Amino acid sequence: MLLNILYVSIIILYALSVLGYFIDFIQNSQKVKRIAFWLLSIVWVFQLSFIIIRTIEYNRLPLMTIFEGMFLYSWIIVSFSLYISRFYRVDFLVLLVNVIGFSILTISVFAPAGDVSPQLAELMITELLVIHVTLLLLSYALFTLSFSYSILYFLQHHMLKRKKWNKRMGRIGNLSKLEKYSFSFTLIAFPLMLLGIILGVVWAWLKFHMIPWFDLKVLSSFVVLFVYGFYLFQWTVKKRRGYSLALLNIAAFLVLLINYFLSSSFSNFHIW
Template sequence: MTGMNFARLYELSVLLYALSVSLYFIDFLHHNRKANRIAFWLLSIVWIFQTTFFLFRMIETKRFPILTMAEGLYFYVWVLITLSLVINRLLRVDFIVFFTNVLAFFMLALHTFAPAHYQSGATAEKLISELLIIHITMAMLAYGAFSLSFVFSVLYMIQYHLLKQKKWGKRLWRMTDLTKLEEMSYVLNLIGLPMLLLGLILGVIWAYIKIEHFHWYDAKVLGSFSVLAVYSVYFYRRIVQGMHGKAMALWNIGSFLFLLVNFFLFGSLSKFHLWYS
């Protein structure tokens, strides 16, 4: 198996793992057994990929491959994935499974895109470039989900205003009911938040690898994690505090407006997010 084949296997593992973690996030919030089952099988495929590589590396080196930092990190990820599968199948401790997989995803991405552990310099550079592409793609998908969620919240507020003033015109009947509008807004945020989290993880890894003077206090970095925090508070208010209706729609609208500030203003102030300008 060539180095480039390993690179493709790494990338596929990261993408499948990202989808698995997103589904575990949905199950974590809503006890969705269907999402849990799909996440389990995706994680199983990731485990097969990782085990295949580990065995191949063992045959190639004629030893147990844990002597270098890269090998030790890879084995650590493999152990976390294995334990996640066992816990999910036997113990059903869902909170442990979700947070373990977030940690393991971070380590897998770090190992996958770290330069020059098994690949040639050209392959490593290609992987780093592809890491940036995946980071941007996941961030844009999250922004797209948040944008649609914002639209549903705006429609909710329009519908709420019309009902409050008892304006029973055609405009009111063309929009779906308040419950459906609120639910669609929530579901889209449910998709967007884990995508943003995973995209930020990959972005931080890329920055540490590629940028000589990476700073956590960069405007874009602080802004992006602030967006993550604002949308996390949205879920806290809805799930833990049980808030619904107008208050949540307004919070969601405010969250999206903050996202726009982060995208346009903080992006222009960043020292390395030049592709946003």
């Protein structure tokens, strides 16, 4: 009962916070932005409380179901966005990141939320698996931030090209910084995802004495690594910059979303 009340409260407060950031972006209202920030802070506290209570209730870390993975993903995004809002004040980025975070959270309503069976729980609850899932969720959140900066780059590029000078352009940020931050977050996220996948492979071998190379989730994860690896290669080796690289980063995130939402549903190995 308490978890249900918390979950509904999180959805309502998160929606109000996103609405506040949107109003601030349209009207540049500092008062509304402060309210949105504190609402988001309450959401973070409620989400953390939800995670702790669920951990105690099920006597395990809440990482084992689709619902739990999406909920934790949303909490990590909220954590990053609060930090950015507090110390960097990139208004449009915070709005965009939280639109994604809120979407993830609301989609989790339709995900299976029940506990795993005792046999499966015994098999899955290992330190290796927890680290595997945690690293991947952190990489997803960082890739989300990288994608958000590329979207801002995309918007700013077109506004400059069409010579649409207005106050919002200053709030979005200059192209060089947007490009730099997008690359930086991808640079951090890529090795986290690589390590997460390696640990997943090791865990599968230790538990099942086999590696599901042809599982759809595994294959699509390597596709995601390849696309982001190509992006990093273009930046570091080819020294490419600009609009086309931003588009490549946006496309890479779309591949990541396909990997996250679709392959789990059709995977024979990743059954939650």
